Amino acid sequence: MEAVLMKHIGYLLLVLLLIVPAAASPSLDVDSSQEEGISSGNDQARTLLAGGILATLRGEGPGIDLLMDAAQLYPEYPRAITDSADRTVILYRHPSRIIAMNSDAADALSVIGMVESIVGVGHVVVGSPLRFPDLFNLQNVGKYNEPDIEAILALNPDMVVTYGQWPEPEKLDRHLPERITIVRIDLFRAETYRSEMESIAYLLGETRESRAYLAWYDEMHTLVADRIAAIPEEERIRVFIDYGQGRSVGRRTMSAGTGMDSLVVAAGGVNVAADYVSGYADVENEWVMKENPDVILIHSPKAGYVLEEKDVLKEAYQDLVSMPGFGRISAVADDRVYVVTSSFGFGSPSPAALVRVASWLYPDHFSDIDPDAIHQDYLSRFTRSDPLVRTGGAFYYPVD
DSSP states (O other): OHHHHHHHHHHHHHHHHHHGGGOSSOOOOOHHHHHHOGGGHHHHHHHHHHHHHHHHHTTOSSOHHHHHHHHHHTTSOOEEEEOTTSOEEEESSOOSSEEEOSHHHHHHHHHTTOGGGEEEEOHHHHTOTTTOTTTTTSEEOBOSSSBOHHHHHHTOOSEEEEOSSSSOTTTTGGGSOTTSEEEEOOOOOTTTHHHHHHHHHHHTOOOHHHHHHHHHHHHHHHHHHHHHTTSOGGGSOEEEEEEEEOSSSSEEEEOBTSHHHHHHHHTTOEETTTTTOBSEEEEOHHHHHHHOOSEEEEEESSOBTOGGGTHHHHHHHHHHHTSTTGGGSHHHHTTOEEEEEHHHHSSTTHHHHHHHHHHHHOGGGGTTOOHHHHHHHHHHHHOOOOHHHHHHOBOEESOO
16 A cells, blocks of 8 residues: 555656646646636646645645546646635546536536536425426435535535535535535626636536537627617616515615626616615615606516416516506506516526517617527527426516
């Protein structure tokens, strides 16, 4: 055993001699190399491998086994990112057994072509057979904020992908051995979604699917940005985002700092609540009528991939337009009230939702674009959702 260990150490020292001239001062700071993109991947791998070898020789670092794997995979690995919890996450080899603790992680991993590597999923994924037909029957590893540690350990994963904030480290990290890499990445915030997708795709080794998705994401955002760029600020459509009945008064809205606000702003709209409240907040019915928005965008957390909830969108629409006095609001009077679901407006389908919302706000600027066709293209190219979803899903209302 000792002879084998010495042989491995000798091999790593040889590797170090070969790579250290280009990385004389190894560091684990990965921010700059991340910003430089894939072209700096070799430099990052060299820096990480050299740093790992030196740390291991000091009795620290990742250990001989991981470094031996990384040395054989070099320069593809090691790879590192800074995750949503501002932690440096280093992979020394490609993971083959991944747990997705929530639906956002499962969605992202599916889109970038990692379905076959997923061995366990959170309870929301288990309850979503039409959205995740390849994953819903995998082992349930608990809720996004209440992991089933016993189930996780039984699956012998080498990676767990979870939210930046949930579960708390005392509920997850402290119960797992160091050999399991924990990646805390949100994948639900509109303003950081693309960079997070790029990060997770890079960490797992860029795939044809990840490159295609990011290209499509950029194409949709550029399409909208180019078409609304020339619209003067004073002519921008004023939008009220409705989130149902208020908890204390009137209606609940989603202002600055929410995903729906980001969606509206990216589509060229002006959130009328932006200067009145922040985040999720209640507003008086009288205030909504006084603001007299051009468009009302209702957010619904239901429907989407859940076919039996299809009527919920129409009910949300009817609930709002029938509010006393709301008939005098321009958006209602002009029939410009729309409903968008969470499973359409957030996450990987959000570029399709962006085009849809922009076409509602500025129909003359998007008269040659078919938003529904774009969404169908997304479903067929980037998801493994059941074909029933493409004909029976309800992601927005009304449907053209």
